[in-house]
Amino acid sequence: MPHRRIAFVASRAPAAQVALTRLSNRYGQCAPEEADIVVALGGDGFMLETLHATQALDAPTYGMNRGTVGFLMNEYAEDDLLWRLDAAEEAVTNPLKMHATRTDGTEVEALAINEVNLLRTGPQAARLRIAVDGKVRMEELVCDGALVATPAGSTAYNYSAHGPILPIGSEVLALTAVAAFRPRRWRGALLPRAARVRFDVLDVEKRPMMAEADGTSVRDVVRVEVATEPAVCHRLLFDPGHGLEERLLREQFT
Incomplete structure (x- = not known):
């Protein structure tokens, strides 16, 4: 030995x-x-x-x-x-990289081993537009939040939000809604590991949101981009x- x-x-x-x-x-x-x-x-x-x-x-x-x-x-x-x-x-x-832009124009980057999540911080449901690889896939998601999870993190917050458990070698990411109101009961999507996800917060002043990546919290976000970081x-x-x-x-x- x-x-x-x-x-x-x-x-x-x-x-x-x-x-x-x-x-x-x-x-x-x-x-x-x-x-x-x-x-x-x-x-x-x-x-x-x-x-x-x-x-x-x-x-x-x-x-x-x-x-x-x-x-x-x-x-x-x-x-x-x-x-x-x-x-x-x-x-x-490999972790996810979060690139978050706040209402004042400042930008924050952070890595997340489990997931990157967005959550509402006000009393009203949030409104999100979701694009994948530059193409808008959902014009409006009314929800408490949304997250992108890695296979390693799929049994954490993602699973609690009724997202799928991903095999560790599956080469996919889970995009999961948190308490989706419209579309009703929308649970999310499975995305290729190389996908780049962009969330745009709609009506940000009335429906503010925060983003979080493994303990790094960013309040008052207007845009959050998420992608796998293969260099780490x-x-x-x-x-x-x-x-x-x-x-x-x-x-x-x-």
């Missing part, structure tokens, strides 16, 4: 901090920039933070659940960690038989 330089990182949750101390004492600790593998201790939210923070590094990330939600995490155990890392299966995902690759490690493909299938039969 090759020697592995491990960078343990942890959320601020007490259980994660205890695990950080115990594992780093047992297996050693190094800086993420020098590591062969990054081990993230926390929940799914912390895993997303870790992937964003280490996206410029070549090291893959192996998560162990010390939080409340653990879809992207492996089970926590202190024994045989080196064997588990050696046997782990790798899944590679996130490498996630999972125990054999518990990879993203298996987890996505299991979600559909529980």
Whole structure:
């Protein structure tokens, strides 16, 4: 078994901090920039933070659940960690890039591993125009919001909004409405992975909206463009038989 330089990182949750101390004492600790593998201790939210923070590094990330939600995490155990890392299966995902324009003309870009979503911030339903690859596909969607989700993120907010679960290798994105009012019960569409989606907010002063990409929130948006960012690759490690493909299938039969 090759020697592995491990960078343990942890959320601020007490259980994660205890695990950080115990594992780093047992297996050693190094800086993420020098590591062969990054081990993230926390929940799914912390895993997303870790992937964003280490996206410029070549090291893959192996998560162990010390939080409340653990879809992207492996089970926590202190024994045989080196064997588990050696046997782990790798899944590679690309994030989405959000380009949001606000009413004052300022622009914000952010990456999202799970989804980019738009939500109304006022008391009235929002009105959106949706274009795909430069062609308007829906002149008006009256809704509480809409989102574009990756396969890796399709079991998160997308699934709660009744969007489809996407196989990890499906090369598609989910475009899902949140509480669509008109067209009535419109649930969305499946788009090619390379598609570029543009949302234009209609009647922005009366029906304001915000956009969000993995914690980066932009209020008072007038236009939001979403596309896959192939230049960024996130490498996630999972125990054999518990990879993203298996987890996505299991979600559909529980």
